[in-house]
Amino acid sequence: LIMQSFLKVQFEDVRLINPLQWIRCDDSYGNGVVRMNDSVALARENRKQLGTINIMPGFMAASTQDEIITLGRGGSDYSAALMASFLEASRLEIWTDVSGLMTADPRWVSSARTIEHLSYEEALELSHFGAKVIYPPTIQPALERNIPILIKNTFAPANPGTTITRSWEDTSAIRGISSISSLVLLNLTGSGMVGIPNFSARLFKALADVGVNVVMITQASSEHTICVGIESKDVRIAVDAIHAAFEYELQLHRVNSVEV
Secondary structure: OHHHHHHHOOOOOEEEOOHHHOOEEOOOOOOOOEOHHHHHHHHHHHHHHOOOEEEOOOOEEEOOOOOEEEOOOOHHHHHHHHHHHHOOOOOEEEEEOOOOOEOOOOOOOOOOOEOOEEEHHHHHHHHHOOOOOOOHHHHHHHHHHOOOEEEEEOOOOOOOOEEEEOOOOOOOOOOOOOOOOOEEEEEEEOHHHOOOOOHHHHHHHHHHHOOOOEEEEEEOOOOOEEEEEEEHHHHHHHHHHHHHHOHHHHHOOOOOOOEO
């Protein structure tokens, strides 16, 4: 409302858009999952509401029961990306407090610099593994419509920022290095795992059933060891779930207790 009033001083046609009329989600409170087909249909109906300049608060959507749902961390940028996709925009700009994605975390690497150009896939990897400048779901709607993303610094608008597109001419081998703290590795080992096809499936199902997200997976070529990386806050629930899933094998000493 404040932005609309401010801009109306300079521009006549400034509309305020209600996100509950454009974005439809499931009923997952605090982390709504967008129902894309329903949202696209709503956007098609509501395009006629748009003016010359349109302002929409982010982070919110309507549930199937027409209740307010929030979209989780980074939900405001995600809202912008959804609208860009619905309206087939020529560009999506994300204005933040840093000058784009960097080659490394500047708190750890003093020589870190802004990456001027990235592919959608590279940006997804960097954002998933620690770079908090752009929220991973924000990239997906733009990727699907091939909409360029420009990340700019509100406090340094002259800086070029980072541009994210499908492809461009580039010869560098390394785009950037990212890191995540507060991760734990869980090792499941045992001679009873070798050559048994469903061990991995049982492990991942046990973790999925208790809502534990797996960040990284490795397996020894001998199939004697499976290692997964998870967030440290999930350690206790993950270990209990794995021990419950492999209780029989643990009793027979075919697998060992989970190594943390």
